[in-house]
Amino acid sequence: MLAGTLHAAPKDTTIPAPAIDTAVQLRETALASDLGYRITESLTTEVGQRLAGSEADARAVAWAKAKFEELGYDKVWTEPVTFPKWERRSESAQVLGPHSQSLAITALGGSPGGTVTGEVVRFADLAALEAAPAGSLDGKIAFIDYKMERARDGSGYGPGSRTRSGGPSAAIRAGAIGYVMRSAGTDSHRNPHTGITRFDEGLTPIPSAALAAPDADQLTRLLALGKPIELKLALDVGWNGEATSYNVIGEITGSSKPDEVVLIGGHLDSWDLGTGAIDDGAGVGLTMAAGKLIGDLETAPARSIRVVAFANEEQGLHGGKAYAEAHADELEQHQIAAESDFGAGRIYAFSTGAPEYAQGAAKTIAQVLAPLGIEFAGDAGGPGPDLSPFAADGMAWARLAQDGTDYFDYHHTPDDTFDKIDPEALAQNVAAYAVFAYLAASADGDFGSKPADGDTAGD
Known part of the structure; x- marks a missing residue:
């Protein structure tokens, strides 16, 4: 039994x-x-x-x-998928002042639009920005200069992706009006890497973008001159209602x-x-x-x-x-x-x-x-x-x-x-x-x- x-x-x-x-x-x-x-x-x-x-x-x-x-x-069929619709229209970044020059950037998916101008403050990684005291970045633009590591299995993407998804919220908590990061990528070309970001509940989103790797290096060298560097970040992007797309399925x-x-x-x-x-x-x-x-x-x-x-x-x-x-x-x-x-x-x-x-x-x-x-x-x-x-x-x-x-x-x-x-x-x-x-x-x-x-x- x-x-x-x-x-x-x-x-x-x-x-x-x-x-x-x-x-x-x-x-x-x-x-x-x-x-x-x-x-x-x-x-x-x-x-x-x-x-x-x-x-x-x-x-x-x-x-x-x-x-x-x-x-x-x-058999071939479709199944509906509805989601918020995000659009990219234009984007630019300009260093102002005696070293005026444009930087290659792209808005992060989910970023709001807007134009902000402020002094850039560099952080080596996400943890350093998360440790910044509240109010320490009032009126400034946070910049994380984390360099992603190359790996066959892509394991270096984890920290890079977290910099993209968590950086904007950490910047907001410290008082920043804008956020830029070294792209989550392993190349050395003037091709910025986009990707989705998110903002923690209760925070007001700020314009957020990724710099191409050489431009992140350039911004770091400018900051090393020892004088304040002012950046104008202009993003015409944002959410625009809902959209419906489809999973498309074929079967043998x-x-x-x-x-x-x-x-x-x-x-x-x-x-x-x-x-x-x-x-x-x-x-x-x-x-x-x-x-x-x-x-x-x-x-x-x-x-x-x-x-x-x-x-x-x-x-x-x-x-x-x-x-x-x-x-x-x-x-x-x-x-x-x-x-x-x-x-x-x-x-x-x-x-x-x-x-x-x-x-x-x-x-x-x-x-x-x-x-x-x-x-x-x-x-x-x-x-x-x-x-x-x-x-x-x-x-x-x-x-x-x-x-x-x-x-x-x-x-x-x-x-x-x-x-x-x-x-x-x-x-x-x-x-x-x-x-x-x-x-x-x-x-x-x-x-x-x-x-x-x-x-x-x-x-």
Whole structure:
């Protein structure tokens, strides 16, 4: 009787041998294909930059729907995503006085508009600004000169991103009327990096912008002259009501378990400075291509392959949150998911948060990925940005880690353009995503998607 009251341990998840053979062939087909490259070219050329809520964003949605249909996906549909609309119209920064000169800057997403003029006060990092006493920056402009570190896994972005998101509020608390920062990037060009910022509740937002790295150096040298440096910061930007965009979804129907899905994707929106090639046109292009190549097989895998081009990731994961909410009741039908949103560099590692009983299947996937130069990294890392809301609810995730050594040279800058895509590296990405999605969709058993901590999915 006691044994009858206990839940049986989950059966180990395995992958059938015929599926492995098919995946090997699929891998080689994908490596020889330029489909992902051509899809990325199409998006970045025909639509270009696509700031969430803009006219180009609407064109991107139409493009994605048409592209899924052109590629032969069995089902194509859209799901609405509503969010506050932020606009950029013009921006400038000018050093005043005897050393008068312009500086290359860009407004941070979410910044209010306005023109402010004040003495610049430099801080080495966010912690130094946070320690500034209240009132110490009255009438002044705070400047954080933190230099982001380069890393293959992008780990240097954390402190840089926190400088962008937390710096303006720290400046306000110290009395500042404006905020500028060294861009969260690793390049040395006059290309400032934008990105979303936020203001803590109860604070009145101030104009906030990022300086290109050489201009941050220039401002630091001017301050080293030992005399007050006055800066005029003029931003014509700001929030303008609400907008509705769409998650665009294409699906290859599974052969025996069509209601269960393996999800892959990237985000469709971009910032407005470049054409959003590495962030995240490549993610959309390579996952669309991977799904298409699986759809071209003589027999579809057991489960459906769902590719999602997420709306408005850049300004707050709006598409990912909307998807998790819309599909909360289908959490366990999502076998596993992986997102490409870290450029187009070669994938060097595969990992998953799947439970122990699914690790054998994960290792099988890793073995088929190994000839692509991809190592198995256990449960290292985590889900992609747009997947994180659903993963927090309990959806199983996988990570195909891209080499991001030079990603932050271009990220959120005017230099994020199609010429930065290496076609051979992108083909390797397509091959990796196709292998992963096909084998996961062919597995006997699951990868552990279930409501987190016993809560209802989507709560």
